[in-house]
Amino acid sequence: MNASYDLHPDRFATGAIGEPGQRVFFLQAVEDDEVVTLRVEKQQVAALAEYLAGILADLPPTDPVSPTEADLVEPLTPAWTVGALAVAYDESSDRVLIVAEELVALDEDTGEPEGEPASARFHVTRAQVNGFIRRAVEVVRAGRPRCVICGRPMDPSGHVCPRSNGHSSR
Helix, strand or coil: CCCCEEECCCEEEEEEECCCCCCEEEEEEEECCEEEEEEECHHHHHHHHHHHHHHHHCCCCCCCCCHHHHCCCCCCCCCCEEEEEEEEEECCCCEEEEEEEECCCECCCCCCECCCCCEEEEEEEHHHHHHHHHHHHHHHHCCCCECCCCCCECECCEEECHHHCCCEEC
16 A cells, blocks of 8 residues: 655645656645655646636635746655545635545456555645646646647657548648
């Protein structure tokens, strides 16, 4: 079983490493000397940013943290891979709670999870959320360009577009 976390981080960040199409995405929280890095999917980063933007839209405005506070720090060794994310706003502390749950394998015979998933609870400020959203949008947009015909991601050499009867598109 992997470690679980409950942090009120000084930093809350997202980022990716690797070439477009082969990138690995991360969520990261830093509290004092503890760095918690979790592996996520690009779609999870995009969906989390979109959902958080909706939450902030209903709250008084706040300036984001500085752009460098939304960047990842070393080490980039993920503790585990995120399977599910949940979000809530705690009015009493004026913090957004982001809960990540570990992706666990299912037993082939029973279909039940193999063990108890770890979880991470990040209690982040509205300013940190605002900075996270801005950084997440940058990271997600930095991927491969989209085909103007089908909307699918294209490699540098183009791709076989299903809407072009299998002809290559650039």
